[in-house]
Amino acid sequence: MGTNTRTGRKGTGPGAITPDGCAVELYTRLPAGAEPDIIAAAVPAGARILELGCGVGRMTHPLVAHGFTVTAVDESREMLDHVRGARTVHSSIELLDLGQQFDAVVLASFLVNTGDADERQALLRTCARHLAPGGRVLLQREGQGWHTNLPSERVDPAGFTVRMVSSDPVGDGVNSIYAEYEFPDATWTQTFLSRPLTDDQLDAALAQEGLAVDAYLTDDRTWVCARRAA
Template sequence: MRAGHQATGPGAITPDGCAVELYSRLPVGTEPDVIASAVPAGAHILELGCGVGRVTHPLLERGFTVTAVDESPAMLERVSGARTICSPIEDLDLGEQFDVVMLGSFLVHAGDVEVRQALLRACVRHVAPAGCVLIQREGEDWHNDVPRERVDPSGFTVRIVSSEPAGDGAHSVHAEYEFPDATWTQTFLSRPLAREQFEEILTEAGLKVDRYLTDDRTWVRAVPAA
């Protein structure tokens, strides 16, 4: 388990505290539509942190080619139809470049600054000169509007119970997912990034914002700065 991360609940748990069975149950949101609207039809997408393929599978259905990367073999067992690679994102070096590199799941908010920098270096390493990097950010008040809960139409409740300072600018976030037949908890480190901070770290990594893809600016299209 990565430092600062822990989880409870049935089934396999990944090193960053993600429960495989939980993520297999979570419905896909608007992500595939947002992604499809920002990239060329039929693009080859490198999906970093694909999990069980919640977004992978809808992208395949839309005609994209996907190379799906995750550090958890148990997660990758749930992915079908895509080329899969088991590796920590920070260490990934395929010697290939892609039309699109995708860093979802708020991974850019990694609590460890060195990990975040390595994640962005992996994006830059693999994006084609004329390609783009799609990054998912936390909402502007994500750490302030706590506690909060949302009842999903499919019948489960997700709660962000707390977000407490954990030192050096990172927060320890505790979440709960309650289903009729099972409950999972997850605690993880997250580093809040205001818009200006986010754009600054992209510049440091050799990227620049092309445009924000959603009104709440949680999805971003970035391109190589050169």
């Protein structure tokens, strides 16, 4: 995969910037949060997990510590250089075809909300292609109304500030989102395209790839478990 910036996505700040505008050093500083525990509670002990868009391993490392066998995929070699304890694969998600299947496929980081509908379907197609019989796809999507009433600001307990500065419509239901991450010694920005998805829209997108929602894993419905449709 080349290093050309993806359309509508860019980032600024110290260090390497990935094709989708993510700053590698920034992501080495961000905490994993509750996500690894949400995933661990939704899959069988010792499961084989395919993590799509693993970044620097924020979730990979806790999942490995939980005893899962993880294959971690990212299109950025600079991101993958930070991953430990897992098999790593350098590839775009859309083109990935490992020729094997997994107990669980994880598509986190709100990738399903990509502004490009064709890209979204390609991501979900990769999930379905690698899903073992009886397996599950775990998706993280944006919450309803996340990009309204901006600007907003959140101070993380770790000592940095996250600002969602703006959300500008660019047509066809897509918004251009501008975010800032301010640390005491550095600031990073990221611009990306986001397409909000209602439950019905997510159902339709999954159905195109032979998948269906099995359960919502969090009260805010941002984490979704899907399986092959009956």
